[in-house]
Amino acid sequence: MSRWFRFYDDTLNNTKTLKLSDKTFRIWVGLLCAASKNGGTLPPFEDLLILLRTDADNLQPELEKLIAAKLLDHDDNGMRPHN
Numbered sequence: 749m750s751r752w753f754r755f756y757d758d759t760l761n762n763t764k765t766l767k768l769s770d771k772t773f774r775i776w777v778g779l780l781c782a783a784s785k786n787g788g789t790l791p792p793f794e795d796l797l798i799l800l801r802t803d804a805d806n807l808q809p810e811l812e813k814l815i816a817a818k819l820l821d822h823d824d825n826g827m828r829p830h831n
Contacts, residue, residue, distance in 0.1 A: 753784035764817050775800060775810045776819055783829050790820075790827040 778800045814820040
């Protein structure tokens, strides 16, 4: 089932997202969708590979960039979009 999730229109002006490459921004939006379908937390890495139609060598560095940009939080309970 598809559903809406909140996406701020001011993302266009957010300095965190403005610094992302087009590729990283696209991955981030995909991760937001995946988190929305998974109760706010990202599903397991292997599932993300399928959902984002990518491989581990491509996704891992992008996740690290998003964590460094403070757009993803990572703790013992997994990863989730910041805020």
